[in-house]
Amino acid sequence: MxxxxxxxxxxxxxxxxxxxxxxxxxxxxxxxxxxxxxxxxxxxxxxxxxxxxxxKSLLWDISKLDPDHGILYRGFSIPQCFASLPHSSPGGQPLPEGVLWLFLTSYTPSPSQATSLSLDLAARIQKVPDFVFSCINALPISAHPMTQLVSAIMALQTESQFASAYASGMPINQLWRPALEDSLNLIAQLPLLAAFIYRRIHKEGHVIHPDPRLDFAANFCHMLGFDDPDMYEMMRMYMVIHSDHEGGAVSAHAVRLVGSALADPYLAFTAGMNGCAGPLHGLAIQESFKWISKVLSELGRNATTTELEDYVRRKLQAGTIIPGFGHALLKKTDPRYTCLYEFCERKFPDDPYFELLAKLGEIVPAVMKQQGKVRNPWPNVDAIIGVVFNHFGLHKIDFFPVVLGVARSIGSLSQLVWDRALCLPIERPSSVxxxxxxxxxxxxxxxxxxxx
Structure with a gap:
């Protein structure tokens, strides 16, 4: 009974x-x-x-979101970073290695310093143990790309110098040194892991090995299977403008929170990637691109301004959210959107998705303002990333959060190094x-x- x-x-x-x-x-x-x-x-x-x-409840020194200027890296706006960071070539895009140096030191590197860091990262990429790839291959090929990436990072955790140093009794005020080593290793190796996962899922497992002659972003494209010089340039830009977005973002905050318990960088960054996979964070790019694709499918390439206005107005009146437009803090168009928009104008102005986005970039904010739907209705960077990826052949939208995660490693792990250098305490807010x-x-x- x-x-x-x-x-x-x-x-x-x-x-x-x-x-x-x-x-x-x-x-x-x-x-x-x-x-x-x-x-x-x-x-x-x-x-x-x-x-x-x-x-305001977090100390996050490397970036700040300013309502009038967008994201600031160590006080530098995106346009200032583009002007002052070392570039891939004269007139080319800034190198992500330069942003990493800026985050870690608070000053922009010389070209030789950026090159030195690029070579350092290229050397570290070769040190991924074979069992990490075996760990990925043990998962079903249908597993989400982020699930596979997180599993790979956890396998890499066995190589953590921070964990070994802490276990051996290293003083807390010196733990920043192994934190830096772990962070540089992880930043360097993430593109290799991500590319391996992409080609495992979509290219029948045909792996492309890294090319030590290429810089960080170009090598990532190469290992994915894209060797268009314009895509190299796009990925450099993408990595720079997505490398950090304040400490309050879910992924960044998760890295900080877990790291504050003196968890090693692998454990902390894994937490951030789990957050990045959430629909309200890392999936925003794919939601924006799905929406633009739907508009193009329903109205066609030659839709008039009036047709688009009516379409957007109907969607808003029906309670539909227009992804990629509006921002909680920014009072103007996201400068990261502007960078990519200008790149598209130069490189592929006739792309049908870009043509539509260009029209929507004018129409959506105007209709939103008329209806009072959003206080800051300007396009943000999520509106355009999917358009750019699609143009270069990176069509698999479930992989978009992984690409974002590779970029965000640069910022969140740089801050984690400084958290340990400053001996910041465990994060423990009060709850009710x-x-x-x-x-x-x-x-x-x-x-x-x-x-x-």
Whole structure:
């Protein structure tokens, strides 16, 4: 009889939870309606519930998102970085190696310093143990590319110099040294792992080995199977403008959080990649490209401005989100979007997806402003990345978050090195429950009544 009761209890658990959810949701909604504006220490109840968006609570020294200038790297805007960082060639794109140097030192490198770092990374790429590839191959080929990448990084963790140094008793104020070694190894080897996964899934496992003569971004393209010089240039630009985006981004914050427990860079970066795979973070690029593809399919290449305006207006009125437009902080068009837009104008202005995006870049913000749908309706970088990748033949949208992860390693791991250099403590914010919020709000209300 007891066994039968236990079985019934297990069966009823989902239904029991389902019955509780409506009341809990209404409870939370009531708190937001009636108590959302009540002040805590430096923020409100609504800020707390909304994920602390915009609350200044992290030390992140390498980049800052400025509403008027976009992302700043060590104080340099994207246009300033393009002007001052070493370039692939005269008139070419800046090298990601230069951004890595900038993040780690706070100053832009000379061309010889960037070349030296490029050679260092090229040497490290050769040191991936064979068992890491065996680990990838043990997974089903249908596994998501990010699942395969994270598994590979965890296999690489066995090579961590940081973990060995900590286990041997290295003083905490010296742990930045093995953190730097792990980070440089991981940054160097990620393109190889990502390319191996891409070709395992989409090219029947025909691997292309790295070319030590190529720089970081060009070598990534080469190993993926793309040797168009224009794609080399695009990937250099992509890596530079996507190398970091403040510490509050999910992937960056996850790296910081896990690393604050003195987890080695492999463990910390894996956490960031799991966050990057989330639909609200790393999948934004593919959602934007899917939307543009749908517009092109439904309206055709020769759609007029009026047809596009009507289409966008109908979608917004139906509650559809237009991915790639709007930004929580930026008050202008994302400078990263502008860089890529100008690149497309120069290299392939007649690409049908780019032609459509160019029209939408004018139409969507105007319609959004008319309807008051978004405060800052300007195009962001997610709107154009898929268009660029598609033009060069990188069509597999489930691989887009992996490419983003390769780029983001440059920033998040650079900051992790400095977290260890500064001996920053474990991250441990305080949390509260719904009972605490309700009691706090009631005390506030009672106090206000007594003062009347």
């Amino acid at each position: 007891a066994d039968k009761q236990e079985e019934e209890d297990r069966v009823r658990l989902p239904e029991t939870i389902s019955a509780l959810i409506p009341a809990c949701r209404e409870r939370l909604s009531k708190i937001k309606r009636e108590c959302g504006s009540i002040q805590l220490d430096s923020h409100t109840i609504q800020d707390l519930i909304a994920g602390s968006r915009g609350i 429950n719904l009972d605490w919020i309700e009691n706090f709000c009631q005390r506030k209300s009672d106090s206000a009544e007594k003062q009347m």
